[in-house]
Amino acid sequence: xxxxxxxxxxxxxxxxxxxxxxxxxxxxxxxxxxxxxxxxxxxxxxxxxxxxxxxxxxxxxxxxxxxxxxxxxxxxxxxxxxxxxxxxxxxxxxxxxxxxxxxxxxxxxxxxxxxxxxxxxxxxxxxxxxxxxxxxxxxxxxxxxxxxxxxxxxxxxxxxxxxxxxxxxxxxxxxxxxxxxxxxxxxxxxxxxxxxxxxxxxxxxxxxxxxxxxxxxxxxxxxxxxxxxxxxxxxxxxxxxxxxxxxxxxxxxxxxxxxxxxx
Amino acid sequence: xxxxxxxxxxxxxxxxxxxxxxxxxxxxxxxxxxxxxxxxxxxxxxxxxxxxxxxxxxxxxxxxxxxxxxxxxxxxxxxxxxxxxxxxxxxxxxxxxxxxxxxxxxxxxxxxxxxxxxxxxxxxxxxxxxxxxxxxxxxxxxxxxxxxxxxxxxxxxxxxxxxxxxxxxxxxxxxxxxxxxxxxxxxxxxxxxxxxxxxxxxxxxxxxxxxxxxxxxxxxxxxxxxxxxxxxxxxxxxxxxxxxxxxxxxxxxxxxxxxxxxxxxxxxxxxxxxxxxxxx
Numbered sequence: 001x002x003x004x005x006x007x008x009x010x011x012x013x014x015x016x017x018x019x020x021x022x023x024x025x026x027x028x029x030x031x032x033x034x035x036x037x038x039x040x041x042x043x044x045x046x047x048x049x050x051x052x053x054x055x056x057x058x059x060x061x062x063x064x065x066x067x068x069x070x071x072x073x074x075x076x077x078x079x080x081x082x083x084x085x086x087x088x089x090x091x092x093x094x095x096x097x098x099x100x101x102x103x104x105x106x107x108x109x110x111x112x113x114x115x116x117x118x119x120x121x122x123x124x125x126x127x128x129x130x131x132x133x134x135x136x137x138x139x140x141x142x143x144x145x146x147x148x149x150x151x152x153x154x155x156x157x158x159x160x161x162x163x164x165x166x167x168x169x170x171x172x173x174x175x176x177x178x179x180x181x182x183x184x185x186x187x188x189x190x191x192x193x194x195x196x197x198x199x200x201x202x203x204x205x206x207x208x209x210x211x212x213x214x215x216x217x218x219x220x221x222x223x224x225x226x227x228x229x230x231x232x233x234x235x236x237x238x239x240x241x242x243x244x245x246x247x248x249x250x251x252x253x254x255x256x257x258x259x260x261x262x263x
Numbered sequence: 264x265x266x267x268x269x270x271x272x273x274x275x276x277x278x279x280x281x282x283x284x285x286x287x288x289x290x291x292x293x294x295x296x297x298x299x300x301x302x303x304x305x306x307x308x309x310x311x312x313x314x315x316x317x318x319x320x321x322x323x324x325x326x327x328x329x330x331x332x333x334x335x336x337x338x339x340x341x342x343x344x345x346x347x348x349x350x351x352x353x354x355x356x357x358x359x360x361x362x363x364x365x366x367x368x369x370x371x372x373x374x375x376x377x378x379x380x381x382x383x384x385x386x387x388x389x390x391x392x393x394x395x396x397x398x399x400x401x402x403x404x405x406x407x408x409x410x411x412x413x414x415x416x417x418x419x420x421x422x423x424x425x426x427x428x429x430x431x432x433x434x435x436x437x438x439x440x441x442x443x444x445x446x447x448x449x450x451x452x453x454x455x456x457x458x459x460x461x462x463x464x465x466x467x468x469x470x471x472x473x474x475x476x477x478x479x480x481x482x483x484x485x486x487x488x489x490x491x492x493x494x495x496x497x498x499x500x501x502x503x504x505x506x507x508x509x510x511x512x513x514x515x516x517x518x519x520x521x522x523x524x525x526x527x528x529x530x531x532x533x534x535x536x537x538x539x540x541x542x543x
Binding site: 133155159161169219221228231232 | 315358360378381417
């Protein structure tokens with residue numbers, strides 16, 4: 001069976017792995033703000049920060065590259081669009097014109113996206129999906145009073161994640177069942193391949209609805225109800241978590257402050 | 264005690280009822296097998312036991328709690344655990360231990376208490392070393408055991424299982440049956456819906472359903488003695504009982520209510536002994 005590569009959790013025992021998921025989620029949020037506001041100097045500092053985070057997390061460069069690779073085309077197009085369609089002083093007087101401003105803007109925007117993907121990848125690769133869901137749930141809990149059903153959202157997300165491999169298996173089974181009756185999934189043009197996909201998608205949807213029905217019954221049978229519940233693991237900030245959150249916040253605030261210094 | 268009285272239920276108002284006036288009492292601690300051909304109403308009946316279905320006529324009381332009272336549903340579902348046929352569609356958690364923790368979490372227990380219960384439940388079904396595994400990486404039998412553990416973590420007085428051994432290999436089946444037997448030893452009621460006669464010869468009681476009614480209700484020995492009644496509704500008897508039946512049809516004087524291989528062995532050796540000894 002194919003495995004999902006994009007940001008898949010890689011078990012480990014690095015300091016980054018051990019951090020409370022909430023610290024990591026908040027860091028990524030703050031980091032995103034800084035990245036989207038960053039100028040040249042800030043982007044160097046943030047790059048250094050990201051490299052340090054990758055090194056601390058014990059993730060290999062290959063893994064990070066694997067997370068970026070599916071988006072390579074997107075980065076390339078993004079870069080070219082800015083390169084060719086920004087007005088300013090021309091480097092070459094070709095058509096379309098390549099400008100210094102275009103080069104700078106293209107590099108900056110592409111860097112922003114790469115940095116965002118890398119920070120998200122470090123988060124999801126060092127945090128088990130259940131911890132990630134738990135972290136989000138805990139962070140959303142204060143908004144319960146405003147009508148945000150954090151517990152229900154958490155259950156929804158975790159059930160969805162739990163069923164991904166099950167549904168993939170289901171697709172494999174359907175493919176085999178149809179192949180056994182003479183269907184040919186390899187080859188053919190785009191239209192034919194899409195048409196063949198439809199023969200899988202429709203039964204899959206029907207099957208999934210039936211599963212959902214049974215699952216709902218089973219959950220009800222196990223006492224599920226809307227609203228607050230408790231968990232096997234209640235997240236708890238350790239001293240290290242507080243220290244890390246404080247350090248990261250101070251650091252990123254510092255980076256933001258850089259912009260106001262006359263450099 | 265679970266008490267069903269004159270239960271009538273139909274899925275569509277115009278359809279013939281699936282349950283046509285079922286009355287049944289299941290005391291705490293009893294191992295009850297429910298058998299019957301497909302469509303006889305077994306699953307519909309047991310879904311009434313934990314208020315997943317509510318009687319249209321008649322009533323179901325679980326330890327005195329009426330399943331018609333929505334306010335009592337949480338307590339009823341805690342007392343009566345339900346294990347469905349397809350374990351894939353009842354495992355909620357992303358890991359085994361989180362799944363087992365789902366029920367206790369719904370009860371609002373403290374994390375330490377949940378941890379304790381998860382440990383005990385997984386220990387009971389022999390799945391403790393799989394605690395961190397992802398559910399989809401388990402075998403069919405292991406998934407069933409996890410589903411049972413998920414129910415046990417609620418500390419139920421009754422556990423209802425709908426065909427818990429279907430699609431399992433012999434080893435998986437054996438493990439599930441051993442766990443059910445262990446529950447019984449611990450004083451938990453087991454309500455075991457099945458098509459396999461061989462796996463219920465040790466039950467305290469066998470309830471035979473057909474056409475939405477209970478047609479027989481008694482100890483396995485009494486029920487399986489009437490092979491023709493079972494055959495008439497499309498059921499069989501355990502293999503050894505069947506063998507004794509055929510021997511009797513040949514004119515051999517063996518008991519009709521033999522349930523185990525040991526008993527059959529004794530009957531046959533006695534028969535052979537008397538045959539050679541008598542010589543007539």
